[in-house]
Amino acid sequence: MKNKPRLRYWLNLTTVTVLSLALTFFILVFHASNRWTQSFLHPARYIPAGNWLKQNNIPYQEIELTAADGVKLAAWYTPPKNGAVILVAHGYGSSRPEDIYVMFAQSGYGVLAWDFRAHGASGGEFSTLGYYEQLDVEAALDYALSQPDVEHVGAWGGSMGAATIILTAAKRTEIEAVVSDSAFPTLEDVMRLNMPIEALQPLSVFFGEWSSVSDIDQVRPVDEIGKISPRAVFVIDGWQGAAVIMNSPYRLYDAANEPKQIWVEDGVPHLGTYGNDPLDYKKRMTEFFDKWLLGK
Numbered sequence: 001m002k003n004k005p006r007l008r009y010w011l012n013l014t015t016v017t018v019l020s021l022a023l024t025f026f027i028l029v030f031h032a033s034n035r036w037t038q039s040f041l042h043p044a045r046y047i048p049a050g051n052w053l054k055q056n057n058i059p060y061q062e063i064e065l066t067a068a069d070g071v072k073l074a075a076w077y078t079p080p081k082n083g084a085v086i087l088v089a090h091g092y093g094s095s096r097p098e099d100i101y102v103m104f105a106q107s108g109y110g111v112l113a114w115d116f117r118a119h120g121a122s123g124g125e126f127s128t129l130g131y132y133e134q135l136d137v138e139a140a141l142d143y144a145l146s147q148p149d150v151e152h153v154g155a156w157g158g159s160m161g162a163a164t165i166i167l168t169a170a171k172r173t174e175i176e177a178v179v180s181d182s183a184f185p186t187l188e189d190v191m192r193l194n195m196p197i198e199a200l201q202p203l204s205v206f207f208g209e210w211s212s213v214s215d216i217d218q219v220r221p222v223d224e225i226g227k228i229s230p231r232a233v234f235v236i237d238g239w240q241g242a243a244v245i246m247n248s249p250y251r252l253y254d255a256a257n258e259p260k261q262i263w264v265e266d267g268v269p270h271l272g273t274y275g276n277d278p279l280d281y282k283k284r285m286t287e288f289f290d291k292w293l294l295g296k
Contacts, residue, residue: 040194041118041126043093048120050076052098058105065114065143067135073114074121075140076101080110083151084293085144087175088113089137089161091182091271092129095120099274100156107286109154112144116161129187130164130221131214137168145174152176152293156285158271159183163221166252169231170224177292178228179285180221181236182243182271185251187219193242222255229257232292234284238268238276261288 053060058078065073076096086104088111090097096113104111116133117124127133137155144153154177157165162183169175184190225233233256237249243264253262263284265273274281290296 041128043119043127045118045120046093046095048096048098048115050098052102053105056102056106058102060101060105060111063143065136065139067117067132067139069132069135071117071132071136072123073117073136073139075112075114075143077143077147078105078111079147079149081108082294083149084289085110085112085147085150085153086289087137087140087144087153087155087165089140089155089157089165090116090119091159091161092127093119094158097158099278100158103274103278103282103285104156104289107282107289109289110144110147110150112140114140116164127160128214128219129160129190130167130219131187131216133160133164134168137164138172141168141172141174154289154293155179157181157183163187163219166221166225166228166233167219170227173231175231177232177234177289179234179236179288180225180252181273182238183221183235183248183252184242185220185222185246185248187216189246189248191216193245222251225252225256230259232259232261232288234288235260235262236273237264238270238272239264239266240269240272242270259292 060076115122118127156179162180
C-alpha cells in the first residue's frame with residue numbers, strides 16, 4: 001500500500017513532464033512558423049539610385065503612384081517615342097530594375113517602373129507576392145493610360161512582378177502584351193519551396209493570410225494566364241533550380257492560349273536570362289513588343 005502513493009506521484013510527474021514538453025514543442029513550432037512568415041512578409045528594402053539611367057542618358061521623371069487602397073508607390077517614368085509604354089515590374093526583395101528600364105527606353109519605348117509595396121522607396125507594411133500587388137500594377141497602368149502620348153501599353157515582369165503582371169493582365173485588357181520572366185505558377189509552390197518542412201507549411205500559410213488579410217489561393221498565375229488571350233504572352237525562364245522543381249515555364253506556357261511563345265535557357269538561374277545574353281534578350285523583347293504593340 002505504501003508504494004501506491006509513490007507510484008501515483010511518479011505517474012503524475014511523468015504526465016506533467018510529457019505535457020509540458022509537448023506544449024513547449026508546439027509553442028516553438030508556432031513561434032518558428034510565425035517568425036519565418038513575418039520575415040517573408042517584410043523583405044529587406046533596396047532603394048534604387050537611378051545611376052544606370054543617368055549613365056545611359058535616359059531622361060526620366062520621379063513620380064508617385066497611389067494604389068486603390070491608398071499605398072504610395074515610388075516610380076520612374078520616361079515618355080515614349082513610339083506611342084507605347086512598357087510597365088516594368090520587379091521581383092520579390094528587389095526594386096526598380098534599371099537594366100531592364102534602360103533596355104526598353106533605348107528601343108524608343110516609354111517605361112514606367114515602380115517599387116512594389118513594402119519594397120524600395122514605396123509605402124506599405126508587408127508584401128503578399130501578388131495578392132495586393134495587383135493594385136500596384138493597376139495604379140501604374142492607370143497612370144500610363146492617362147498620359148497624352150500613350151497609345152499602347154505592354155508589360156514586363158520578373159519573378160513576383162511577372163506573376164503579378166499575369167494576374168492583372170488577365171482582368172485588365174488595356175495591357176496588350178505580356179512578358180513573364182521567371183514567374184512562379186502558384187504562390188503555394190513558392191511557400192512549399194521555401195518552407196521545406198511540410199508539417200510547418202499549413203501554419204505558415206495561416207500566419208501569412210492572417211497577418212496580411214490575403215488569400216494564397218487567389219495568387220495562382222497558372223490558372224489566370226489563359227485569360228490573357230487573344231493578347232500575346234512571352235514566357236521566359238532559366239532552366240535551373242526552382243524553375244526545374246516547379247516546372248514553372250512549361251506549366252505557364254501550357255496553360256496560356258495563343259498567341260504565345262517561350263524561351264527557356266538551360267543552366268541559367270532565376271531571372272538570369274537577361275544577364276546571360278543581354279543583346280539577344282533585347283533583340284527578342286524589341287521584336288515581341290514591336291509586333292504586338294506597334295504591329296511591325
